[in-house]
Amino acid sequence: MSPILRPRAGPTRENANQRLKRVTTGNISPTWKRQSRSHATSKGFQNIQNVLCYRNSAIQALLHLPKFVNWVEHAHRHCTSNRSSCIPCAIKYLSLRYWDEPRSQDIDSSMRKLTRCMRRAQGKTMLQYPMTAAYDETEFLNWQWDWRRQQDASEFLLHLLNAMPEQNETVRPIVKALFEFDITQTLKCAYCRAISQQTNPEKILGVNLQNPGPLKRLLRHNVFAPATMTDWRCRVCHQFEATTELVQSLKLATTPEILVVEFRRFNSDGQKDNVHIPFTKWLDLTPYTINRTPTKYRLMAVVHHSGTLDEGHYVTVARGPRGNWQRMNDQVVTDATVTEALRPSNDFTPYLLFYTKMASGKAITS
Numbered sequence: 424m425s426p427i428l429r430p431r432a433g434p435t436r437e438n439a440n441q442r443l444k445r446v447t448t449g450n451i452s453p454t455w456k457r458q459s460r461s462h463a464t465s466k467g468f469q470n471i472q473n474v475l476c477y478r479n480s481a482i483q484a485l486l487h488l489p490k491f492v493n494w495v496e497h498a499h500r501h502c503t504s505n506r507s508s509c510i511p512c513a514i515k516y517l518s519l520r521y522w523d524e525p526r527s528q529d530i531d532s533s534m535r536k537l538t539r540c541m542r543r544a545q546g547k548t549m550l551q552y553p554m555t556a557a558y559d560e561t562e563f564l565n566w567q568w569d570w571r572r573q574q575d576a577s578e579f580l581l582h583l584l585n586a587m588p589e590q591n592e593t594v595r596p597i598v599k600a601l602f603e604f605d606i607t608q609t610l611k612c613a614y615c616r617a618i619s620q621q622t623n624p625e626k627i628l629g630v631n632l633q634n635p636g637p638l639k640r641l642l643r644h645n646v647f648a649p650a651t652m653t654d655w656r657c658r659v660c661h662q663f664e665a666t667t668e669l670v671q672s673l674k675l676a677t678t679p680e681i682l683v684v685e686f687r688r689f690n691s692d693g694q695k696d697n698v699h700i701p702f703t704k705w706l707d708l709t710p711y712t713i714n715r716t717p718t719k720y721r722l723m724a725v726v727h728h729s730g731t732l733d734e735g736h737y738v739t740v741a742r743g744p745r746g747n748w749q750r751m752n753d754q755v756v757t758d759a760t761v762t763e764a765l766r767p768s769n770d771f772t773p774y775l776l777f778y779t780k781m782a783s784g785k786a787i788t789s
């Protein structure tokens with residue numbers, strides 16, 4: 424008796440939006456390409472009057488993401504904007520100088536040009552992210568509406584990622600594919616059983632730290648756990664609060680090439696939670712994707728924070744082109760290890776984690 428041959432469960436189907444993202448960035452190499460990069464080392468950035476560490480740490484992380492660097496350096500070379508008004512171009516010049524050997528002062532002037540370029544983008548993003556530009560002469564940036572507060576590396580990064588497509592429409596699909604993910608919220612009414620769905624794009628995956636534990640557990644319990652919403656009105660039966668409840672579940676409709684995770688350490692009063700959150704250099708988001716699409720990431724950089732929201736300091740520990748880890752504390756670059764990236768030995772705590780997506784089917788090894 425010949426057994427019926429059933430097709431084996433193949434890879435789960437990729438949805439159209441995810442495929443579009445993959446195709447959009449498909450020709451950008453995920454690895455360090457340039458021959459010279461194999462010897463290149465990470466470099467420091469000036470920190471004028473010690474207020475720019477939030478900017479330095481975020482830019483350091485970006486410059487250690489080969490897929491992002493390859494995009495700004497190569498795919499963007501035919502840009503028709505000039506470097507004073509196009510953020511990707513300004514980052515391209517900075518990156519080219521940064522990875523040159525030896526370090527030259529051009530890095531500092533390229534950083535100033537990028538800063539100026541971002542300032543120029545402010546007008547367009549002002550409504551969304553109200554900001555005050557201060558200290559023209561030293562080219563400080565002030566991204567906060569309350570500028571007594573310490574500048575925040577996460578808000579700076581988000582501003583940068585939002586400003587790029589706002590400034591130049593043609594980069595929107597790439598920035599979207601590189602950094603954006605879509606979260607689908609499914610609400611089920613416990614009264615009439617109607618299901619409604621809504622999908623929203625995000626660029627930073629915020630993780631609340633209550634009931635602290637490993638990142639993996641926080642993703643399951645604090646980010647993607649089903650939750651009961653009692654203050655929502657069902658759109659179908661219009662029942663409200665006391666009479667019904669909506670059960671919410673969140674899934675990733677699409678995932679980004681570069682995943683930025685933020686540990687939400689600051690509460691609304693500006694208090695910082697320094698709790699230790701164990702995480703690893705691999706992150707598997709498969710369980711949280713719609714269709715359980717295999718989605719694995721590798722850690723490339725971590726921004727650490729020490730101090731308080733008002734008076735703090737940021738550094739970046741990142742993996743360089745030679746596979747070695749280094750710690751960038753403004754001007755000072757020192758050798759580091761992945762262990763230090765995961766759990767700093769001093770009073771710093773991991774704040775922003777930068778992961779890059781691995782090619783599907785690639786096994787997770789050391």
Ligand SMILES: [Zn+2]
Pocket residue numbers: 499502503504505509510511512513
């Ligand atoms: Zn450009």
Ligand SMILES: [Zn+2]
Pocket residue numbers: 612613614615616617657658659660661662
């Ligand atoms: Zn209902």
